[in-house]
Amino acid sequence: MFDIDIADLKRISELIYQKYNYDFRNYAMSSFKRRVLRIMELKKLSVDALLKKLSDTPGFVNEFLDELTVNVTEMFRDPSFWRVMREEIIPAIMLNHKQFKIWHAGCSSGEEVLSMCIMLKEMGILQDVTMIATDLDVNILDKAKSGVYPVKNMELNEKNYIRFQGTGSFKQYYREENGNAVFNKDLLMNVSFRRHDLVLGDIFNKFDLILCRNVMIYFNQNLQNEVLKKFHESLFKYGYLAIGSKESLIWCDYANRFIVVNNEEKIYKKIKD
């Protein structure tokens, strides 16, 4: 089994930053370490071999990123969150806007985007919503765009959907092809998938709702603070921000510009510019 110390982790993040302009220097150490160890074991590389490969083989960095970023997600994760979205948050937005915009920040393989699209379709408003889904990792964005997932994941997704109390049948949204669940293309018609780096990227639009669930847990507190600042800027006044159920904003400088709308589901509302 491989092991790695903090100094080596810093050498790796520094190299990736200097050479490829991806900034992992403010990632939470415990998970960053596990991710790097995982890659070392997967590729059978020592620390020095990994550093050498990253520095000598430019193509390798994409493979590295793909494994480094956490891309485990499920549709309708936390069904109670999605019920609050359907019954409280979306209706509240619609009081003032017939059409509105959602940003899925750190969308990974797109399960959450699809969940949103299915919910909006069942609410009859899918055509009124513009969605932008972004991720750092281009490979995972391609996967998200395709709307194709292993059929074996569908059991959990369907269970979540039933707990969410969707109004249709989950199976109506995809067809099975060679062990894959291929989701109906029209679900994603209003979604544009773009590469965007939460850490180094700029503000690019204004939104009524931002979903960024279980993404900032991989950042340290300084970086969480920086990213919250960007979300604040990217939200219209009275826009909503949703984070993971065990994430919290209370230690961020910008927290006082938000109020908690639903503490159990961690939904916040921007009240101050």
Add this chain to the structure above:
Amino acid sequence: MNKFNLNNSYKAVVIGGSAGSFQGVVKILSQLPKGFPLPIIMCLHRLKHVRNGFVEALSIKSIVQVTEPYDKESIKKGSVYLAPANYHMSVELGHSFALSTEEMVNNSRPAIDITLGSCAFVYKDKLIGILLSGANRDGAMGMKHIHDRGGYTIVQEPAECMIDTMPKSALAVTKIDHVLKVDQIVEFLKELDKQYR
């Protein structure tokens, strides 16, 4: 008289458990000395989709209210923490929690190996690891990490366990300082508490 050879240098107690561990954990928490000086960090296997109820059930008889920490929450002495549903829970060098939604480990999220391993890294020889009843091997490697970094290791007496796979797996991969019944674990914690008085 200090039959466990304890001192007051320890910084944390970490407990792992799975099937059959609930009663043991309840017993430990209900007999904990008042004002216990260390944080108790628990990772117990639990249903992924049930967020509520577990921490409340554990708290009913517990001396200290059990909490599921938020990501980046600071670890406080004398508090009892439980890994939340569907998140892995690690400890960071600055003694705060870090949660993650990474792949399941040993078919589990939260995984005991992750909590124990990160505690071992942060607390080194200032850590006490306790592994209770359970039906899979999760926690065994974590106990090895604790031992390898000089920490104190305890498993529940396999004969007392509802399912003994977990403590037996730990015994197979690393040196365990004590094999104890739950009552003796309570006694151990009382003895530990005395070192800080």
